[in-house]
Amino acid sequence: KAGVTQTPRYLIKTRGQQVTLSCSPISGHRSVSWYQQTPGQGLQFLFEYFSETQRNKGNFPGRFSGRQFSNSRSEMNVSTLELGDSALYLCASSAGQGKQYFGPGTRLTVT
Amino acid sequence: GENVEQHPSTLSVQEGDSAVIKCTYSDSASNYFPWYKQELGKRPQLIIDIRSNVGEKKDQRIAVTLNKTAKHFSLHITETQPEDSAVYFCAASSDSGNTPLVFGKGTRLSVIA
Numbered sequence: 001k002a003g004v005t006q007t008p009r010y011l012i013k014t015r016g017q018q019v020t021l022s023c024s025p026i027s028g029h030r031s032v033s034w035y036q037q038t039p040g041q042g043l044q045f046l047f048e049y050f051s052e053t054q055r056n057k058g059n060f061p062g063r064f065s066g067r068q069f070s071n072s073r074s075e076m077n078v079s080t081l082e083l084g085d086s087a088l089y090l091c092a093s094s095a096g097q098g099k100q101y102f103g104p105g106t107r108l109t110v111t
Numbered sequence: 112g113e114n115v116e117q118h119p120s121t122l123s124v125q126e127g128d129s130a131v132i133k134c135t136y137s138d139s140a141s142n143y144f145p146w147y148k149q150e151l152g153k154r155p156q157l158i159i160d161i162r163s164n165v166g167e168k169k170d171q172r173i174a175v176t177l178n179k180t181a182k183h184f185s186l187h188i189t190e191t192q193p194e195d196s197a198v199y200f201c202a203a204s205s206d207s208g209n210t211p212l213v214f215g216k217g218t219r220l221s222v223i224a
Contacts, residue, residue: 033211042200042216043155056211090154092212098143098162098204100212102154 001027004093004103012109018079021106025072025093031055032074033100034066037088046089049074078108086110113138115203117215124191125223132218134201135183140210141203144177144184149217150197158199159186191222 005024013019025032033056034046045058049068066076072093078085086109092100114137124130136144145160161168161175161184168175172191177184184203188195198219204212 035214040216043214045211045213048211056209058211098145098212099157099160100145101157102147104154 004091004101006089006091006103006106008106009104010107010109012111013081014111015081015083017081018077019081019108020075020077021089021091021108023074023076023091023093023103025074025091026095026101029093029095029101030072031094031096031100032068032072033092033094034074034076035090035092036060037090037105038086043090046076081110083110113141113203113210113213115201115213115215117201117218119218120216121219121221123221123223126191126193128191130188130191130195130220130222132186132199132201132220133183134185134203134215135181136203136213137182138203138205138210139182140205143204144175145202145212146175146186147200147202147214148197149200155200188220191220193222193224196220196222 007022031050033048035043048056052068063079068074088105090105092102094100117134142163147155148158149155172189174187198217201215202212
């Protein structure tokens with residue numbers, strides 16, 4: 001099976017703009033989780049979608065939002081970008097039972 | 112919610128020696144504990160996982176142990192090789208899907224040839 005894919009791989013945005021990132025899970029996986037990775041902070045959980053519904057949410061401001069489509073593909077959106085939003089954004093898909101498989105990530109730089 | 116602490120943050124070992132990374136968790140409802148390896152510029156890769164009904168699991172040079180009473184679990188790598196150099200993350204969750212996977216902050220392992 002093809003692995004998890006994310007687009008775009010790299011993105012440069014200016015403060016105040018918004019951005020949309022996309023994640024295509026492994027075929028058959030219905031759960032998609034999003035994480036923010038910054039140096040020294042590990043992987044911080046943003047939210048999880050399962051069958052088009054947000055199932056879990058982390059402690060991020062409302063500027064961070066997401067959705068999932070009927071084909072399980074997921075998007076996350078960050079509005080009013082801040083310098084501190086610069087990070088690697090990873091998505092992971094799961095078929096259940098806890099195992100998650102990560103995509104290559106989208107490197108977002110906010111200037 | 113769940114909180115996962117991971118130690119040490121950096122670890123250097125000589126090639127051929129063993130490496131041990133330790134994690135503690137706070138939520139007694141957690142029953143799934145995976146370990147991920149992230150090489151520089153790459154995605155995190157699941158290398159081994161353990162569920163709370165098992166105390167130890169091995170896969171070649173890698174083993175994970177779990178102490179439910181003390182709420183800690185450890186990753187053991189034997190006969191380390193330079194290609195083991197990476198950042199390792201532990202994580203904990205309930206496999207019911209009702210709680211997210213919570214990660215430790217990572218351990219940077221350097222294997223010196």
